[in-house]
Amino acid sequence: MTPDAILACAPRVLTQDQRESYFENGYLLVESVIPDDVIDGINAVTAAMVERSRAMTASDDHIDIGPGHCADHPIVRRLTAPDAMDETYWQFANGIIADIAADLLGPDVTFNHSKLNFKWSDGRDAVKWHQDIPFYPHTNYNVLAIGTYLVDVAMEDGPLGVIPGSHKGPIFEHFDERGIWTGAMRDGDIATLATDTAAYLPGPKGSITIHHSRAVHGSKPTTQANGRPLLINAYAAADAFPYTSPKSSYSHHYRDFVRGKPATWAHHDPEPCPIPPDWSGGYTSIYAYQSGEDSKPTPRDPGVRLSA
């Protein structure tokens, strides 16, 4: 659907001004929209996951642990696919934020994936400028991510930063010049953008950030000693079809309809998109790729194939 067609549908949660602002700027901050008891429920389940990590010495399919992790000082960098780890996360992905996704994608919405990023105060967890769509190309760019702040996030806590209007610009390469996937834009490309206009989006617990899959975004390190948790859920319009292999990190909820029904026609956007690696055999995290922890030359995905 086009933005005009989406805007012509009655909104469920957002105001018309908020929807127009999203289409104009490529991002939105909605403060304190998630009730406290919902956030407290997610935080209780998340604390249990961190407890579970104390017994771990290496990352597994769901819990990505960082350098220096130990039983006494657990450092969980990311929960991968929390929607498959506990029903609380999945109910949340299906609740008010699915209505908000429908306000911006149109009435028919599929779930893409979820992750819970912690950002630690050791300075290593800045997220470099990147766009999301080169990680998961779709036939059109009605794809977005909703970040939920599980604690108050101030300017010094590494809030999400987005370059306004960048979703209307080019889609950039996220491989470096050696052919290694870095999950980040190249310096030369960043130099073409007005990074000084970036909007940083601090907000109280229960606020959400929404960014368009083409919006250039990143986040600075935090000074928050206990780590800054950000729960991200990504969605696509039903008429946006993925054409690369699903990441191994996606859950069984991938492409589930959270609102509406399947599309009868695919919608195609003429803007071309670079192809990511084939992650059907394994995907770590944006932190691991951006920090160079995982830096083998990476062949691009040849397209969805039958498994052996």
Ligand SMILES: O=C(O)CCC(=O)C(=O)O
């Ligand atoms: O955790 C953050 O601050 C941002 C994460 C992000 O941009 C991403 O995972 O795509």
